[in-house]
Amino acid sequence: MENRIVLESRHLCKQFRDPVIIDVLKDITLSVRQGDFVSISGKSGCGKSTLLYVLSTMDTDYSGELFIDGQLMRGRTEKQLAQVRNEKIGFVFQFHYLLNEFTVVENVMLPGLKLGTFSEAHVRTRAMDRLTMLGIEKLADKKANQLSGGEKQRVAIARALINDPLLLLCDEPTGNLDKANSLIVFSIFKELAEKHHQTLLVVTHDQEFAANSHRIITMEDGHVISNVKNTHSV
Amino acid sequence: MRLRLIFRIAQSLLMARWKQTLVAAIGVTFSITMFIALLSFMVGLNELLDNLILNRTPHVRLYNEIKASAHQPINSASEFQRGYHFIRSIKPNSNRQQLYNSIALQKVLQEDPRVKGIAARITAPVFFNDGVVDLTGVLNGIDIKNENALFHFNDYIVKGKSEDLAIVSNSIILGASLADKLQASVGDMVSVTTARGTRFPLKVAGIFQSGLQEMDKTMSYTSLATAQKVLGKSSDYMTDLQIRLHHLELAPELAREYALRFNTDAEDIQTSNAQFETGSFIRTLIAYSVGITLLIVAGFGIYNILNMMIYEKMDSIAILKATGFSGQDVNRIFIVIALSIGFFGGIVGLLLGFLLSVGIDHIPFHTASLPTITTYPVSYNPIFYSIASCFSIMTTYLSGWAPARKASRIDPVVIIRGK
Numbered sequence: 001m002e003n004r005i006v007l008e009s010r011h012l013c014k015q016f017r018d019p020v021i022i023d024v025l026k027d028i029t030l031s032v033r034q035g036d037f038v039s040i041s042g043k044s045g046c047g048k049s050t051l052l053y054v055l056s057t058m059d060t061d062y063s064g065e066l067f068i069d070g071q072l073m074r075g076r077t078e079k080q081l082a083q084v085r086n087e088k089i090g091f092v093f094q095f096h097y098l099l100n101e102f103t104v105v106e107n108v109m110l111p112g113l114k115l116g117t118f119s120e121a122h123v124r125t126r127a128m129d130r131l132t133m134l135g136i137e138k139l140a141d142k143k144a145n146q147l148s149g150g151e152k153q154r155v156a157i158a159r160a161l162i163n164d165p166l167l168l169l170c171d172e173p174t175g176n177l178d179k180a181n182s183l184i185v186f187s188i189f190k191e192l193a194e195k196h197h198q199t200l201l202v203v204t205h206d207q208e209f210a211a212n213s214h215r216i217i218t219m220e221d222g223h224v225i226s227n228v229k230n231t232h233s234v
Numbered sequence: 235m236r237l238r239l240i241f242r243i244a245q246s247l248l249m250a251r252w253k254q255t256l257v258a259a260i261g262v263t264f265s266i267t268m269f270i271a272l273l274s275f276m277v278g279l280n281e282l283l284d285n286l287i288l289n290r291t292p293h294v295r296l297y298n299e300i301k302a303s304a305h306q307p308i309n310s311a312s313e314f315q316r317g318y319h320f321i322r323s324i325k326p327n328s329n330r331q332q333l334y335n336s337i338a339l340q341k342v343l344q345e346d347p348r349v350k351g352i353a354a355r356i357t358a359p360v361f362f363n364d365g366v367v368d369l370t371g372v373l374n375g376i377d378i379k380n381e382n383a384l385f386h387f388n389d390y391i392v393k394g395k396s397e398d399l400a401i402v403s404n405s406i407i408l409g410a411s412l413a414d415k416l417q418a419s420v421g422d423m424v425s426v427t428t429a430r431g432t433r434f435p436l437k438v439a440g441i442f443q444s445g446l447q448e449m450d451k452t453m454s455y456t457s458l459a460t461a462q463k464v465l466g467k468s469s470d471y472m473t474d475l476q477i478r479l480h481h482l483e484l485a486p487e488l489a490r491e492y493a494l495r496f497n498t499d500a501e502d503i504q505t506s507n508a509q510f511e512t513g514s515f516i517r518t519l520i521a522y523s524v525g526i527t528l529l530i531v532a533g534f535g536i537y538n539i540l541n542m543m544i545y546e547k548m549d550s551i552a553i554l555k556a557t558g559f560s561g562q563d564v565n566r567i568f569i570v571i572a573l574s575i576g577f578f579g580g581i582v583g584l585l586l587g588f589l590l591s592v593g594i595d596h597i598p599f600h601t602a603s604l605p606t607i608t609t610y611p612v613s614y615n616p617i618f619y620s621i622a623s624c625f626s627i628m629t630t631y632l633s634g635w636a637p638a639r640k641a642s643r644i645d646p647v648v649i650i651r652g653k
Binding site for chain 2: 049053056058059078079082083085086087091093095097098099100101102110111113114115116159171
């Protein structure tokens with residue numbers, strides 16, 4: 001039985017109008033099913049990051065249709081979209097964006113507290129679970145700015161997972177890391193995909209990284225030029 | 235839950251820049267302190283100056299002015315009804331200064347619910363004999379008990395006792411400057427000559443000092459009975475009725491009513507002392523404008539701090555928005571920051587303002603014209619404190635409003651892409 005479709009875009013187009021009109025995304029139609037580990041790769045400037053922001057609902061200036069969990073995202077208010085991001089999407093960016101004033105565990109807890117489904121104590125246990133899973137439970141009570149780059153990125157991943165997102169969106173998650181840390185982060189993603197069946201959509205220009213995902217979408221000049229199952233990975 | 239989260243984030247942002255936050259809060263504290271101290275002092279001074287006059291001035295005064303009658307014989311002549319009458323050199327007729335039917339008049343006034351109290355008075359010009367020189371002065375026959383109750387007469391007695399007027403017969407209280415000139419002190423005899431030439435020895439029972447030089451030079455007080463005796467009048471003789479009302483604002487209306495009803499002249503306090511109200515109003519206005527200006531300056535301080543904070547915390551705002559905080563949540567966070575600066579700065583300001591006014595209240599302040607005042611006057615009206623707290627919350631809210639709106643509109647994509 002096929003898994004349900006988590007993310008779907010139909011004929012997505014986006015233009016930058018300043019200073020001249022440039023088509024950044026041209027008629028992009030793709031879908032991501034639950035449990036998929038998809039990577040989007042392509043050269044710098046091909047529009048892959050822009051695509052990710054449109055898919056993440058943060059960028060609303062596009063034409064075409066975007067469905068998340070079967071629901072149309074067009075015409076929703078900023079508040080409703082924030083709610084969707086909070087509930088269904090986890091983010092990992094190239095930069096960690098941790099709040100220095102908070103401890104590691106509080107950073108992880110923030111989106112969970114915002115969601116408000118669980119009590120604060122429960123959110124804390126969940127946050128500790130995620131940290132343990134990523135092997136950084138010892139850092140829980142440190143301030144975010146006392147961590148190394150690789151540790152920070154792992155905390156960011158834990159934060160992305162706090163609300164059991166339907167979809168984890170990553171923008172060059174290893175872009176700022178050295179080889180060793182890249183490998184750690186990479187193995188985390190792999191474990192997430194294979195053991196926890198977490199749906200992952202990763203934008204990367206790291207060929208090695210892409211080669212290990214289940215499906216590779218290659219973009220060029222705003223088009224999707226290939227969308228193939230990766231037979232080598234499993 | 236949601237609100238608690240917003241408070242927590244606001245608090246951590248505040249603590250992250252605690253030095254700047256402290257400076258902004260001190261700005262609010264300083265302005266509230268000065269606002270309270272300034273107003274307390276200014277209004278205290280106003281009350282002092284107003285009381286100098288208002289406490290001693292009857293709200294309505296009934297008397298008979300010496301003037302020509304408005305009804306001249308020609309008005310009654312039917313053949314001249316239609317013409318306009320030019321009459322020259324009219325002299326006042328022999329009508330008296332006395333209030334007619336004064337006993338009944340007092341009874342009516344005492345029963346009027348709008349009247350707080352009345353005090354009868356006899357005013358007569360006299361000469362004080364100092365050797366060969368005669369000093370002009372005014373002898374006031376007063377009802378000492380009512381005068382004390384209604385017009386705080388006792389406050390201005392610097393030597394002797396005002397009650398002695400009622401107990402010791404033929405006694406007099408002299409103005410301080412007048413007593414100096416006569417070289418009279420308590421227990422001495424002074425001699426008084428009336429306009430009709432009667433000479434009368436009176437015993438000095440006390441000295442009063444009003445703070446108004448002109449009064450202290452000419453005024454003297456004695457009991458009603460003594461004044462009647464000196465002037466050779468019967469016991470219902472009185473020239474003035476001083477009325478104190480429950481509500482000062484009613485004075486002009488009541489003055490008109492009584493003038494018509496009792497067929498006397500009536501003067502209300504607003505007419506006789508209009509300039510004092512204007513002075514108080516302007517002083518209060520100045521105090522308020524200075525205070526509010528200080529608060530607005532503090533507001534700009536908060537605006538700056540918040541703007542800086544937003545530029546510094548752009549990343550944090552972006553990630554909050556990416557992970558599901560809406561623009562409204564971010565807006566609330568910054569409003570909470572602004573309000574808490576205003577709230578805590580304001581509370582400390584209220585306290586310091588109170589302490590400062592207590593301090594001012596203890597600074598010695600002696601002046602010859604105000605015998606009962608020993609320290610600077612301060613008013614502790616709770617109204618100032620509530621106005622100050624309202625204003626501190628309002629200005630901080632307004633100064634937080636624009637930065638908060640800016641923060642709520644930050645586009646996370648721009649920041650994340652820019653890295």
